[in-house]
Amino acid sequence: MSAKTVLITGASSGIGLALARVFARHGWSLALVARRSDNLERLAVELKESYGTDSQCIGFDLTTDNAARALYDEVRFRNLRIDCLVNNAGRGYFGSFIERDHQLEEETIYLNVTVLTSLCKLFGRDMVEQGGGRILNIASIAGFMPGPNFAVYHATKAYVLSLSRAIHAELKSLGVTVTASCPGPTETEFFDKAGTGVLKAMEYIRRMPAEKVAEQAYEATMKGKPVVVHGMLNKMMVESPRLVPKSWVAPVVKSLMR
Numbered sequence: 001m002s003a004k005t006v007l008i009t010g011a012s013s014g015i016g017l018a019l020a021r022v023f024a025r026h027g028w029s030l031a032l033v034a035r036r037s038d039n040l041e042r043l044a045v046e047l048k049e050s051y052g053t054d055s056q057c058i059g060f061d062l063t064t065d066n067a068a069r070a071l072y073d074e075v076r077f078r079n080l081r082i083d084c085l086v087n088n089a090g091r092g093y094f095g096s097f098i099e100r101d102h103q104l105e106e107e108t109i110y111l112n113v114t115v116l117t118s119l120c121k122l123f124g125r126d127m128v129e130q131g132g133g134r135i136l137n138i139a140s141i142a143g144f145m146p147g148p149n150f151a152v153y154h155a156t157k158a159y160v161l162s163l164s165r166a167i168h169a170e171l172k173s174l175g176v177t178v179t180a181s182c183p184g185p186t187e188t189e190f191f192d193k194a195g196t197g198v199l200k201a202m203e204y205i206r207r208m209p210a211e212k213v214a215e216q217a218y219e220a221t222m223k224g225k226p227v228v229v230h231g232m233l234n235k236m237m238v239e240s241p242r243l244v245p246k247s248w249v250a251p252v253v254k255s256l257m258r
C-alpha cells in the first residue's frame with residue numbers, strides 16, 4: 001500500500017519543519033510548501049536519508065493573489081492525493097495597532113485567515129470525496145484572548161480556532177477531522193520576525209521546543225481531537241480569562257505586552 005501524503009504549509013522552519021519530521025517518522029509522504037525552497041530541498045534530502053520518505057517541494061508565496069487556488073492546482077497537477085492538510089504558515093507583527101504598517105497587517109490576515117480558510121475548503125472537499133482525511137490548523141493560545149499590541153495576530157488566531165471547531169463539527173460525520181493546535185510561546189523564528197525584541201515579557205517567558213509542539217499536534221490530529229493546547233502553563237493561560245470579568249482581560253494582557 002502506498003504511503004499517505006501530508007501537505008504542510010510553512011515547512012521551511014519552526015513548527016512546520018518539526019511537523020514534517022514527525023510525519024516522515026510515521027511513514028507519511030510529504031508535500032512541503034514555503035517560500036524558502038532551499039530549506040525545503042535540504043529537508044527533503046534529510047527526510048529521505050533518515051526515514052526513506054518521499055517529499056515534493058513546492059516553493060510558493062502564500063500571500064500572492066489566489067494563492068490557495070494556485071497551490072491546490074499545483075498539487076493536482078503533480079497528481080498528489082492529500083490525506084492530511086497542515087495549515088501552519090502564519091505570522092504576526094508586534095506593535096501599536098495605529099502605527100503598524102497597514103499592508104503588513106492585511107497580508108497577515110490574508111495568510112493566517114483567507115488562505116487557511118480556502119485551503120480547508122478545497123482540500124476538505126477532496127477528503128470528503130475520498131471518504132476521509134485530517135486537517136491540522138496551527139492556531140495559538142493567542143486565539144483565546146484579545147492581544148493589545150498584537151491585536152491583528154490574536155484576532156486571526158481567534159478566527160482559526162473558531163473556524164476549526166465549527167468545521168470539525170460539520171465534517172466529522174463525513175470522515176474528516178479538524179484539529180486546532182494551540183501552542184504558547186515556542187522556540188522558532190516567529191518572535192524575531194514579529195519584532196517582539198522590545199517586549200520585556202520575552203525575557204522571562206520560557207518557550208517550548210518546536211519538536212514537542214509538533215509531537216503533541218500530530219498525536220491530537222491522528223486521534224481526531226478538535227483542540228489541543230500545548231503544555232500545562234498554556235492550558236492554565238487559556239482558562240484564566242474565564243476567571244475574571246470580561247472587561248479585565250484585554251487590559252491585563254496589555255500590561256503583559258510591554
Ligand SMILES: NC(=O)c1ccc[n+]([C@@H]2O[C@H](COP(=O)([O-])OP(=O)(O)OC[C@H]3O[C@@H](n4cnc5c(N)ncnc54)[C@H](OP(=O)(O)O)[C@@H]3O)[C@@H](O)[C@H]2O)c1
Pocket residue numbers: 009010011012013014015016033034035036037060061062063088089090091092111138139140141182183184185186187188189190191193
Ligand atoms: N512560535 C510561537 O511562539 C507560536 C505560538 C503559537 C502559534 N504559532 C504559529 O505557528 C505557526 C508556525 O510559526 P513558527 O513559530 O514555526 O514560525 P516560523 O519559524 O517563522 O515559521 C513560519 C513558517 O511560515 C512560512 N511562511 C510565512 N510566510 C509565508 C508565505 N507568504 N508563503 C509561504 N509560507 C510562508 C515560513 O516559510 P518561508 O519564510 O520560507 O516562506 C515558515 O516556514 C504560525 O502559524 C504561528 O502563528 C507560533
